[in-house]
Amino acid sequence: MSFDQNAFLIIITAAMIAISCGLLGVFMMLRKMSMTGDAISHAVLPGIVIGFFISGSQRGLEVIIGAGILGILATLVIDWLRRKARVQLDASIGITFTLLFAIGIILINLLAYKVDLDQECVLYGEIAYLPIDLWLTKSGLNLGPRILYLSLLNLILVITFIILFFKELKVTSFDENFSKVIGIPAGLINLSLMSMVSYTTVSSFEAVGAILVVALLVVPPATAFLWTRKLKLLIQLTIAIGIGISIAGYYLAYFFDSSIAGMIVSVAGIGFLASALFKSKSFFSRFGTSRTSVSFEKTV
Amino acid sequence: MEDFVYFFTFQDSSIAFVVIGIILLGVGSAYVGTYSFLDKKALLGDAISHAVLPGICVGFILAGEKNPLFIVSGAFISGALATFLSSWLNKSTRLSEDAIIASILSIFFGFGIVLLTIIQKSGNPEMAGLNQFIFGNAIAILESDVYIYGGLAVFIILCLTVFQKEFSLLVFNPDYGRAIGFPMGMIRVTFNVLLILSVVIGIQAIGVVLMAALLITPGAAARFWTDRLGVLVILAGTFSAISGVLGTYISFVIPQMPTGPWVVVFLSIIALISFLFAPKKGVLSRYLSRRIYLRKTHRDHLLKLLYKGIEANKPGLPIAEIHEAFPFQKTQTKQSIGNLSKDKFITQNQLVIELSSTGRSEAKRIVRLHRLWELYLNEYMNIAPDHVHDTAEKLEHLLTPEMEELLESRLNFPKLDPHQENIPRD
Numbered sequence: 001m002s003f004d005q006n007a008f009l010i011i012i013t014a015a016m017i018a019i020s021c022g023l024l025g026v027f028m029m030l031r032k033m034s035m036t037g038d039a040i041s042h043a044v045l046p047g048i049v050i051g052f053f054i055s056g057s058q059r060g061l062e063v064i065i066g067a068g069i070l071g072i073l074a075t076l077v078i079d080w081l082r083r084k085a086r087v088q089l090d091a092s093i094g095i096t097f098t099l100l101f102a103i104g105i106i107l108i109n110l111l112a113y114k115v116d117l118d119q120e121c122v123l124y125g126e127i128a129y130l131p132i133d134l135w136l137t138k139s140g141l142n143l144g145p146r147i148l149y150l151s152l153l154n155l156i157l158v159i160t161f162i163i164l165f166f167k168e169l170k171v172t173s174f175d176e177n178f179s180k181v182i183g184i185p186a187g188l189i190n191l192s193l194m195s196m197v198s199y200t201t202v203s204s205f206e207a208v209g210a211i212l213v214v215a216l217l218v219v220p221p222a223t224a225f226l227w228t229r230k231l232k233l234l235i236q237l238t239i240a241i242g243i244g245i246s247i248a249g250y251y252l253a254y255f256f257d258s259s260i261a262g263m264i265v266s267v268a269g270i271g272f273l274a275s276a277l278f279k280s281k282s283f284f285s286r287f288g289t290s291r292t293s294v295s296f297e298k299t300v
Numbered sequence: 301m302e303d304f305v306y307f308f309t310f311q312d313s314s315i316a317f318v319v320i321g322i323i324l325l326g327v328g329s330a331y332v333g334t335y336s337f338l339d340k341k342a343l344l345g346d347a348i349s350h351a352v353l354p355g356i357c358v359g360f361i362l363a364g365e366k367n368p369l370f371i372v373s374g375a376f377i378s379g380a381l382a383t384f385l386s387s388w389l390n391k392s393t394r395l396s397e398d399a400i401i402a403s404i405l406s407i408f409f410g411f412g413i414v415l416l417t418i419i420q421k422s423g424n425p426e427m428a429g430l431n432q433f434i435f436g437n438a439i440a441i442l443e444s445d446v447y448i449y450g451g452l453a454v455f456i457i458l459c460l461t462v463f464q465k466e467f468s469l470l471v472f473n474p475d476y477g478r479a480i481g482f483p484m485g486m487i488r489v490t491f492n493v494l495l496i497l498s499v500v501i502g503i504q505a506i507g508v509v510l511m512a513a514l515l516i517t518p519g520a521a522a523r524f525w526t527d528r529l530g531v532l533v534i535l536a537g538t539f540s541a542i543s544g545v546l547g548t549y550i551s552f553v554i555p556q557m558p559t560g561p562w563v564v565v566f567l568s569i570i571a572l573i574s575f576l577f578a579p580k581k582g583v584l585s586r587y588l589s590r591r592i593y594l595r596k597t598h599r600d601h602l603l604k605l606l607y608k609g610i611e612a613n614k615p616g617l618p619i620a621e622i623h624e625a626f627p628f629q630k631t632q633t634k635q636s637i638g639n640l641s642k643d644k645f646i647t648q649n650q651l652v653i654e655l656s657s658t659g660r661s662e663a664k665r666i667v668r669l670h671r672l673w674e675l676y677l678n679e680y681m682n683i684a685p686d687h688v689h690d691t692a693e694k695l696e697h698l699l700t701p702e703m704e705e706l707l708e709s710r711l712n713f714p715k716l717d718p719h720q721e722n723i724p725r726d
Contacts, residue, residue, distance in 0.1 A: 029396070029399050032396045032398055032399070033398070034396075034398045034399040034401075034402040034403075035343055035398040035401060035402050037402070038402050038405065038406075042509075081575070084583055085575040085576075085583050086581070087520055087575065088337075088340060088342075088520075090340060090341070090342040090343045090516075091337055091342045091516050091517075091519075091520040093343065094342050094343060094345075094346055094512050094513065094515075094516035094517070094520075095513070095516060095517050095520060095568060095571060098510050098512055098513035098516070098517070098564050098568070099513070099564060099565065099568040101509065101510065101561075101564075102510055102513070102560070102561035102562070102564035102565050102568075103561070103565065105435060105558065105560075105561040106557070106561045106562065106565065109556055109557050109558065209413075212406065212409075212410055212413070214402060214405070214406045215403075215406030215407065215409070215410050217402075218399060218402040218403050218406055219403050219406060219407060221399075222395055222399045222400075222402075222403045225395060225399075226393060226395070253414075256414070256418060257418070257421055258414045258415075258417040258418045258421070259413050259414055259416070259417035261410070261413070262410045262411065262412075262413030262414035262416075262417060263410075263414050264410075265406060265407060265409075265410025265411070265413075266407070266410050266411045266414050268407070268410075269403075269406075269407030269408075269410060269411060272403055272407065273385070273407075276389055276392070276393050276395075279393060280388075280392035280393060
């Protein structure tokens, strides 16, 4: 167990990704759209692969544009299937994301020799290589890890988005019809939230993998939701959980010599299940007390 | 072409085994998936299919090799744990169902990835085979695998067929089932066991990430063709089997291609065709029938307008006046006039349109239905005369001759409608 510069960089990056995902995840959860987040993070894959193919590197803007387009396309397809073809919502989500993900995997295999991307990277990324993946200027100046900058930019954009549209996001999440009445374009707000999710997925997927982004989108907000009903507190708690799981996940992964992203999610999962157990109805009835601070002391 | 013949004549017995295996598992999972689709729990299948990954890894660690028995049991246990956890969370917390499913899915998958990397770093040479469980490789199915996976698929199909009544109750009306004395809790547990089993048998060929498609897509596609449960299940199974064989063929021809994605692509193509072109429920046929209906209603309204002209002692109406009566519908009105003169319902004399004798009796029929319905609403439903027009405006296109007869006899062949207008008869 050591605290060197690399560990610090990895933890900082992971925490920033976890916070970006968690902030968006709070609103996804309140809109009961957690599974749509899951669908988007699968569905951006073909966009990423095509972007890689066109730009020839991971650094291209094409990748982010490609993924953004696919993410929005996925939400539109889900909506079209539901409204126009009248497929029930859960099935339209399932059909859309499996198809797009399948196309992505096929593209990876077709372009295997032209694209520096493999199935494993898509699945669980490798944040461990972050310190050696440096951003070098043309003159050879070392500016530090590339992904650190990507996730910092992402975090800034997500925070700006949420601060700018906080009122709109809040109103549309809780009462869509009311928001329409007072003149907030609910559809547009929804679409921009989805775009932010797509962008965050792409920007994070090199580090934690496309599928594990889902975990960071869903699990910290769900855990926080078990503890509080106040939106501000929910957001603060989500951020705290994001930072906590990044630190604990890194050191546990170091200890067991395993995937860091996977371990961060596992820690988040343990936290989630423990919170659920602690906050569950049956847990307290066993002690014959109500949910008060008194029972808290007794159980601890 | 040579590959094609070689593959589909099954000269190679291992190909025959692979094809039998994939057909059985396709039919089995489509069968279970159709029920969970009808139950509106399609995404639970997705959660389970991601959640079996840690079980596969634990099975592998315990066996030290890719032993199908260990892997199947491991996968089953972790799938069962995930199902249990999600139903427990649903009961005892106030999280919404989609948040629970997404959490369970990603937590189990994340833990699976941890185990996978630990196995990877242990340097076990059998490790290479384990990655296949993520995206699937049907070609790697061996004879011994077929006995296990195929046997389980047959078991699932038999179970669902024998207990069809119980599972139909579960998805369509569990409260009624409970009321007539069926043990619905037991049936739910049994169904979940079958659902997990169907995921488990698919992981080798399709892979954990895409297994959800095999559960969801066939049922959703088949639903567009039929309303009968028996036909639905058979259609879903057929779609799934066809896609399975085609996907296997692709990964036979291009060896580095995983099977799962191709099966999903073929399945989705079938689903898309169903959504668009299925008779009655397809997007295209609903669009067409809507257009035909709108055209008919517009035609009826035009006839009514001309008939009212006759009632007001104007035997013909100028085209300009007709257009004025239907604002913002210029093209439709033109089209209706064209259609009506083709059917010889109207005659056009310079710019004045008149009803022909057949047109007059058709117009009379519509006006009669409209006024009969107004009277019926007024007399039998006690609706005020100034409130009956809008409903009658819609129903006049739908009333059949049988209903007309019934209305006539119920209302005792009336002369006047609630607005004191004459009910015309031939």
